[in-house]
Amino acid sequence: MRTKIYLPLFLGLMLSISVIAQDEKYGDDPESCRINLSTYTEFFNQKNYKDAMPAWRWCFLNCPEATKNIYIHGTTIIEYYINLQTDSLSKEAYIDTLLMVFDNRIKYFNQKPMVLGRKGTSMLKYRPSLVKEAYDVFTESFNLAGNESEYFVLGFYMNTTVVLFTGGVITKENVVENYSKISDVLNYQISNEPDEKKREKIVEVAKSVEDMFVNSGAADCGAIISLFGPKFEAEPENIEQAKKILYLLDRGDSDECKLSDLYIKAAVAVYNSDKSSTSAHQIAQGYFKRGDSENAEKFYIEAIELETESLKKADMFYELGLLYYSNFKNFPKARQAARSCVANNPNHGKAYILIGRCYAAGGSCGETAFEKKSINWLIVDQFVKAKSVDPSVSDEANELIGRYSGSFPTQEEGFWVNINEGQTVTIGCWINETTVVRYIK
Numbered sequence: 001m002r003t004k005i006y007l008p009l010f011l012g013l014m015l016s017i018s019v020i021a022q023d024e025k026y027g028d029d030p031e032s033c034r035i036n037l038s039t040y041t042e043f044f045n046q047k048n049y050k051d052a053m054p055a056w057r058w059c060f061l062n063c064p065e066a067t068k069n070i071y072i073h074g075t076t077i078i079e080y081y082i083n084l085q086t087d088s089l090s091k092e093a094y095i096d097t098l099l100m101v102f103d104n105r106i107k108y109f110n111q112k113p114m115v116l117g118r119k120g121t122s123m124l125k126y127r128p129s130l131v132k133e134a135y136d137v138f139t140e141s142f143n144l145a146g147n148e149s150e151y152f153v154l155g156f157y158m159n160t161t162v163v164l165f166t167g168g169v170i171t172k173e174n175v176v177e178n179y180s181k182i183s184d185v186l187n188y189q190i191s192n193e194p195d196e197k198k199r200e201k202i203v204e205v206a207k208s209v210e211d212m213f214v215n216s217g218a219a220d221c222g223a224i225i226s227l228f229g230p231k232f233e234a235e236p237e238n239i240e241q242a243k244k245i246l247y248l249l250d251r252g253d254s255d256e257c258k259l260s261d262l263y264i265k266a267a268v269a270v271y272n273s274d275k276s277s278t279s280a281h282q283i284a285q286g287y288f289k290r291g292d293s294e295n296a297e298k299f300y301i302e303a304i305e306l307e308t309e310s311l312k313k314a315d316m317f318y319e320l321g322l323l324y325y326s327n328f329k330n331f332p333k334a335r336q337a338a339r340s341c342v343a344n345n346p347n348h349g350k351a352y353i354l355i356g357r358c359y360a361a362g363g364s365c366g367e368t369a370f371e372k373k374s375i376n377w378l379i380v381d382q383f384v385k386a387k388s389v390d391p392s393v394s395d396e397a398n399e400l401i402g403r404y405s406g407s408f409p410t411q412e413e414g415f416w417v418n419i420n421e422g423q424t425v426t427i428g429c430w431i432n433e434t435t436v437v438r439y440i441k
Helices: 007-024 030-045 049-062 069-084 088-109 112-126 131-148 151-166 172-192 196-214 221-234 239-250 261-273 277-290 293-306 310-328 331-344 349-361 369-389 391-405 411-416
Strands: 424-427 433-436
Touching (some): 030 069, 049 069, 310 349, 349 369, 349 391
16 A cells, blocks of 8 residues: 655645754744844944853853854954953953863864864963963864864964973974974975965965974984985975975084985985076085085086076185185185185185185295295285174184284394385295285284
């Protein structure tokens, strides 16, 4: 036997169920809920948060499931009242309410990953001493949200990570692990964000996160190499990652960073992708640190040829001069590079110090004892010039001036060769420069 279904009756039944369900979210007094929702919303839209508060509070307590706006608007209303308070007890009570708004939003509307992140930022804002508690909230939010984490929350997450590491609460390994996870998510968001303005904001946070990591004290070369070595090997063609590796290793305080295989590999990958002055310079620095002088020279020359900014070119010439001075012991070439440095930056004091050191190291000019001592006049000239153009090298220059001034010839020695103090003379051989005669008093 077939059961007959009466369509009008069925539709009426479904409608009544829908109405009942709709009313349930408005609580035990749906009509009052609707009135209070309308009242507080009207005041809220006018930014009249004081008059919005009574009706909002009624909704918060009596019909918490009516609309998500109770919680979205609630944070603004409660923060307004927090900022009005003049005594700490009242302020703390409103802060408790603010945190309750986040908890109830999770309870009634879920969205736990996102809401926890925002709760953590409010905890830091109003109770900055509770860093560990905020950190735990950020950690839970991140573990739940992953790539969907809000980018500004990730900045706060990294900040609390560094603060807790500085205070000895978490380990260096925790910092490295968190940085790795946070930066991966930010890179994912940068790659997948279609809105240009928002993408720029994410890039800004990513840069801030990198800076926090680099300056945390946990980002030593070993940590960076351990973190990024496997990532680079897995994706050697990932140029953005290679650039990040170079950025982090360049910021390291020790030579260990540029001595690493990872530094050279990343530098070469970037160079092969974009033969710029910067990429060639990074390779040159890596080879210099490793003692591979020929390759270092080759890439310094290429970097200099590609560079268009005078100050950057000056620094590269100076480093090339150091290479010739320390590794090749080719003092004429070292002087030539230092002079090119000064040609691009006349205030580069270290270049003049390098020239002076070249004269001291390669100063076998002259046959007599007097001639061999005379080169010290020219050596000191360079150090005097260095501190005159660049006060930042004054301490080093003064120490060197004192050392080499003590090796000037005596007036008696000058008498026997008929050379008077204040006279201009030329130092020959490969140096071939003029200087003024001075004697030890």
